[in-house]
Every structure is written in C-alpha cells, then in structure tokens.
Amino acid sequence: MKKDGKHGDSTITGLNFEKKVDFLILLKSIPDYDIQDSKGRAGFDICYCNKPVARCFKKHDFYSYLSENGIDWKNLISKRLLPDDALLVITRETLFIIEVKYQQVAGSVDEKLQTCDFKRKQYLKLVSSLELKVEYVYVLSNWFNKPEYKDVLDYIHSVNCHYKFNELPLAWLGLPTKQSKCNEK
Numbered sequence: 001m002k003k004d005g006k007h008g009d010s011t012i013t014g015l016n017f018e019k020k021v022d023f024l025i026l027l028k029s030i031p032d033y034d035i036q037d038s039k040g041r042a043g044f045d046i047c048y049c050n051k052p053v054a055r056c057f058k059k060h061d062f063y064s065y066l067s068e069n070g071i072d073w074k075n076l077i078s079k080r081l082l083p084d085d086a087l088l089v090i091t092r093e094t095l096f097i098i099e100v101k102y103q104q105v106a107g108s109v110d111e112k113l114q115t116c117d118f119k120r121k122q123y124l125k126l127v128s129s130l131e132l133k134v135e136y137v138y139v140l141s142n143w144f145n146k147p148e149y150k151d152v153l154d155y156i157h158s159v160n161c162h163y164k165f166n167e168l169p170l171a172w173l174g175l176p177t178k179q180s181k182c183n184e185k
Contacts, residue, residue, distance in 0.1 A: 096134075
C-alpha cells in the first residue's frame with residue numbers, strides 16, 4: 001500500500017500502522033468493511049459487504065470467547081496472555097495474534113520479540129479443541145529494520161511466526177480486499 005495512494009495506486013490492500021493505533025478503527029476506515037457488536041458474544045464481528053468474515057477480540061475479550069466455547073483457560077495454561085488483537089478469520093479457521101510494536105528508541109521491546117514461539121504455542125493450547133490454526137504476527141515500526149535486529153527477525157521466521165513492517169496486508173490475513181467485489185443483489 002502506498003501512502004496517500006500516490007503514483008496511481010489508491011487501492012487499499014492493507015492496514016497501515018504508522019504508530020500504535022486501534023486495529024478496528026483502521027479496518028473500519030476501509031470501504032465495504034463494517035465493525036458490528038457481536039450481539040452478546042465476545043469481541044466484534046468484522047463484516048465485508050455486510051457478511052461476517054472475521055471476529056476480533058481485544059485482550060480480555062479473547063478469554064470470554066474461550067469461555068463461550070466451554071474452554072477454561074486455567075486448565076490449559078498457567079498465566080493469561082493478553083493479545084493486542086486476536087483476529088479469527090472465519091474462512092481460514094485461523095486465529096491471528098497481532099502484536100503491534102512501535103518503537104522510536106531502544107527499550108524492553110527488544111526481548112519481547114523473542115517470545116513469539118512460546119506465546120504462539122500457548123495460544124495453540126487454548127484453541128486446539130476448536131481445531132483452529134494460530135498465526136502469531138508482529139507489526140513492527142521501521143525502528144526494527146536495522147542491522148542489529150537481523151538475528152531476532154531471522155529467529156521470528158525460524159519458529160513459524162511472522163513480522164510485517166508498518167502494515168498488515170488484508171490478503172495475507174485472508175480478508176477480502178477492494179478487488180473483492182460486493183455482490184449486487
């Protein structure tokens with residue numbers, strides 16, 4: 001995605017994280033997407049062309065979702081993990097754990113990046129009975145695109161986790177893009 005749609009490319013194909021922002025607000029700003037209350041269920045329904053395509057859970061909402069599905073997290077892991085966003089993409093049967101790390105100076109985030117494998121495995125324990133896949137992805141600021149982060153970025157990929165810089169492509173998540181036309185019926 002090009003900033004401001006310059007050079008003839010105004011198609012919105014991803015969520016641009018220039019700083020730590022709300023995932024749902026970014027998604028709602030994309031044409032044909034709508035965020036709806038889940039009608040008494042945990043989280044929010046994400047709809048494209050008025051059809052549910054995903055559910056989003058923030059921090060504690062994720063544990064409410066587990067409870068709705070008869071899962072007592074205390075029987076599976078010893079301490080809660082609170083995701084920035086947990087996105088359940090319905091058609092992919094995949095739970096994406098999305099962690100936004102926006103950094104402008106050195107700090108404790110450096111070591112946090114090295115915990116993705118452990119956390120992904122904990123989330124897998126939590127949703128294994130639901131037969132969901134789990135993908136763990138960091139959305140990183142350009143701060144982490146420095147040579148001193150090469151080893152940790154290589155590690156993230158080596159343990160089947162992911163990172164993206166500044167944006168999260170909708171197609172990568174399995175969500176429809178503007179190229180996906182709404183049925184006019």
